[in-house]
Amino acid sequence: MAANLAIAVAKFVAFLFTTSSSMLAESIHSVADSGNQALLLLGGKRAQRARTKEHPFGYGRERYFYAFVVAVVLFTVGAVFSIYEGIHKIELRGDVESPQWAFGVLIFAIIAEIFSFRTAIKESNLVRGNQSWVSFIRHSKSPELPVVLLEDLGALLGLIFALFGVTMAVITGDGLWDGIGTLMIGILLAVIAIVLAIETKSLLLGEGASPDVETQIRSALEGAPEVSRVIHMRTLHLGPEELLVAAKIAVDHDDTAADVARGIDEAEQRIRAAVPIARVIYLEPDLDRAPVK
Known part of the structure; x- marks a missing residue:
C-alpha cells in the first residue's frame, strides 16, 4: 500500500509536467489500488471480532464484503474515470509535454510493480498447490491473494499500456495515441473489476467446501465406529479459515444414547483432525434405514 501511494505521487508529478491522460489514468489507478489494499486490511481486522x-x-x-467493495471501487474510480479520460483525450488530441518525465516514472513503476507481482505470486504459490492460476482465482476461499494478484497484474499491464500510449504519441506527434492508451487502461480495469465482483459475490453469498475437503469430512465421519454412513451433508464457509459442517448421520438401531453421544464426539474429533478449519460442526443422528430400491 505504501509503495502504491509513492508510485501514485510520482505519477501525479509526471502528469503535471506532461499533461498526459495515460499518466493521469495511471495515477488514479495507483490511488485506487492503495485504497483497495486499505479496505482489505480493514476487512481482515473487522473479521477478527468476537461473535x-x-x-x-x-x-x-466481512473479508468477503470488503473484497467485493474493492471490485466496486476499482470499477467506479479506476475504470470509469480512465475510460472517460481516454475518450476526452481522443477528442482533444493534445500533445504530450516533457515526455521524459512520463518515461522515467513509467519505467520506475514497471520495475516496482514487477517486484510486487513477483511477491504476490510467491505468496500465492504457498497455498495454490496444483491448481492452475485460473482455478486458484476462481476457487480460493481467501479473497485477499486473488484480489492482490489481479490488481498487480492490472497495474503492470496498465503501465505497459500507458508507456505504449505515450511512446506512440511522442513518435507520431499525435495525442490520439495517448487517449488510446488511457482507454485501454480503463477497459482493462473494467474487466478485472467484473471478474473480482463475480468471484467475491459468490463468496459473499456463501460457498461450501471444495469437493476434496468434503470427501475428507465424509471419510472422517464414516470412519467413526458408531456411524454407519452419512445420509446427507452441507458445508458453508463462515470465513476463509472457518467452515461450518452440518450432517445427518446414520447410526445402528441397537446403539444406546450413550453410544450415539460417544460416536458423535468421536466423529467431531475426526473431522477436526482431518480438516482443522471445520470449527462449527452440527451432527444429527438418525436410524440407519436401507434406501428404497
Missing part, C-alpha cells in the same frame, strides 16, 4: 448474539457465527465473512 455476538446478533452475529452468532462471527464476522469472518
Whole structure:
C-alpha cells in the first residue's frame, strides 16, 4: 500500500509536467489500488471480532464484503474515470509535454510493480498447490491473494499500456495515441473489476467446501465406529479459515444414547483432525434405514 501511494505521487508529478491522460489514468489507478489494499486490511481486522448474539457465527465473512467493495471501487474510480479520460483525450488530441518525465516514472513503476507481482505470486504459490492460476482465482476461499494478484497484474499491464500510449504519441506527434492508451487502461480495469465482483459475490453469498475437503469430512465421519454412513451433508464457509459442517448421520438401531453421544464426539474429533478449519460442526443422528430400491 505504501509503495502504491509513492508510485501514485510520482505519477501525479509526471502528469503535471506532461499533461498526459495515460499518466493521469495511471495515477488514479495507483490511488485506487492503495485504497483497495486499505479496505482489505480493514476487512481482515473487522473479521477478527468476537461473535455476538446478533452475529452468532462471527464476522469472518466481512473479508468477503470488503473484497467485493474493492471490485466496486476499482470499477467506479479506476475504470470509469480512465475510460472517460481516454475518450476526452481522443477528442482533444493534445500533445504530450516533457515526455521524459512520463518515461522515467513509467519505467520506475514497471520495475516496482514487477517486484510486487513477483511477491504476490510467491505468496500465492504457498497455498495454490496444483491448481492452475485460473482455478486458484476462481476457487480460493481467501479473497485477499486473488484480489492482490489481479490488481498487480492490472497495474503492470496498465503501465505497459500507458508507456505504449505515450511512446506512440511522442513518435507520431499525435495525442490520439495517448487517449488510446488511457482507454485501454480503463477497459482493462473494467474487466478485472467484473471478474473480482463475480468471484467475491459468490463468496459473499456463501460457498461450501471444495469437493476434496468434503470427501475428507465424509471419510472422517464414516470412519467413526458408531456411524454407519452419512445420509446427507452441507458445508458453508463462515470465513476463509472457518467452515461450518452440518450432517445427518446414520447410526445402528441397537446403539444406546450413550453410544450415539460417544460416536458423535468421536466423529467431531475426526473431522477436526482431518480438516482443522471445520470449527462449527452440527451432527444429527438418525436410524440407519436401507434406501428404497
